[in-house]
Amino acid sequence: MMIFYLSFIIIIISNILMFFSLILSKKSFYDREKSSPFECGFDPKSSARIPFSLHFFLISLIFLIFDVEIVLIFPIIMNFKLTNFFIWFFSSYFFIFILLIGLYHEWNQNMLNWSN
Numbered sequence: 001m002m003i004f005y006l007s008f009i010i011i012i013i014s015n016i017l018m019f020f021s022l023i024l025s026k027k028s029f030y031d032r033e034k035s036s037p038f039e040c041g042f043d044p045k046s047s048a049r050i051p052f053s054l055h056f057f058l059i060s061l062i063f064l065i066f067d068v069e070i071v072l073i074f075p076i077i078m079n080f081k082l083t084n085f086f087i088w089f090f091s092s093y094f095f096i097f098i099l100l101i102g103l104y105h106e107w108n109q110n111m112l113n114w115s116n
Helices: 002-024 054-078 085-108
Strands: none
Touching: 054 085
């Protein structure tokens, strides 16, 4: 029974402290630019359903693909001393060849141009 009272007192004290910290931390001056989040250059106070350019989405996908590519190239470099040179050369050549085909496809589709 003593543990119940002790835990109840701790909960009450923590709630009082949270209430006081909420009151004391209120800012008296709100700056619209500082308090609003920056989301892709759009005003967050306006409608969230306005369409945006698909180009930004595709650029982010290209970034993710090439970011993952860097993660996959590092082990290839580290395995240079552990494997046969010809196996290492052909596997890394094949991987880089696939990435270059993807880069050529993106270039051919004009995805690397910022302006339309």
